[in-house]
Amino acid sequence: MADPKPPRKPTALVTGATAGIGHEFARQLAAGGHDLVIVARDTSRLEGVAEELSSTYAVHVETLSADLSQRAELQRVADRVADADRPVDVLVNNAGFALKGRFLQNDVADEERHLDVLVRAVLVLSHAAARAMAERGRGRIINVSSVAGFIAAGTYSAAKAWVTTFTESLASELSGTGVTATALCPGFTHTEFHERAGIRMDAMPDFMWLDARRLVADALADVDxxxxxxxxxxxxKAIVGALKVLPRSLVRNRARTVHRPGSR
Structure with missing residues (x-):
């Protein structure tokens, strides 16, 4: 009699997995026994991260190089998420970036690409994941938003507000299916995200900075x-609680002093 087939490991797909919060999600999910599909634009960096994670945690790591601002490349990722023969149990929509200038200073093509990655990619991948997961009766969707979504500071802030509201709506729609949706809203976090966005690390006091490892561990606990x-x-938590009760005129006036929209 043949030996029984070993149980399938759960699989997590993480976008923007080569750095920052995305890399930490990939690392902690691998440490928890998940096989991975990691998505990013930089193929060589993607392969380096895959080798690191597979050798460290003895998990299978699949790479998928894609620019999520390009609709055809985004669809390749969506097709992988929806693949019934290779199910994805956890989707982490993390890919993102912040533009350095204010809205009227930026080229509109850059703003459109920004919107495509922060909003359209989340919509398309969440749709693919939610349908496939609901059919199986289990799954987790994590959409990385930001506390910036609770203020009014540029298109990054607006996009993150959309992500949070969209995820809340999706969670309601998925109620009773065995699938959950969580919007993760971090504040300033020690990653290279802020460096690339042109945000000085000394612009905020130390107590305002989060540690990526603790952040992701807390997020996964909240998902559970x-x-x-x-x-x-x-x-x-205190800041978001205050922002919910402050007059929006006060929130808007305070946001005018914020030079950079991103906090993530």
Whole structure:
């Protein structure tokens, strides 16, 4: 009699997996026994991260090089998410970037690409994942948003507000299916994201900075609890709570002093 086939490991697909919060999600999910599909634009860096994670955690790591601002490349990722023969159990929509200038200073083509990655990619991949996962009766969708979505500071802030509201709506639609959706809303986090966005690391006091490892661990714990909105860090929980009750005129006026929209 043939030996029984070993149980399939759960698989997580993480976009923007080569750096920052995305890399930390990939690392912690691999440490927890998940096989991975990691997505990023930089093929050589992607392969380096895949080798690191597979050798460290003894998991299978598949790479998928894609520019999520390009509709055809985004569709390749969506098709992988929806593949019934190779199910994805956890989707982490993390890929993103911030533009350095203000809205009226930026080229509109750059703003459109920004919107494509922060909004359209989240919509398309969440749609593919939610349908496939609901059919199987299990799955987790994590959309990385930002505390910036609770203020009014440029198109990054607006896009992240969309991500949070969209995820809340998706979670309601998925209620009772065995699939959860969580919007992760971090504040300033020690990653290269802020460097690339031109944000000085000394522009904020130390207590406002989050550690990526703790942030992701707390986020995954919130996902396990079925929380729809996860705000890591006591300081940011307090800030978000205050922003919800402050007059929007005051929030808007305060946001005018913010030079950079991104906090992630």
């Amino acid at each position: 609890k079925g929380r729809v909105v996860s705000v890591p860090g006591a300081q940011y």
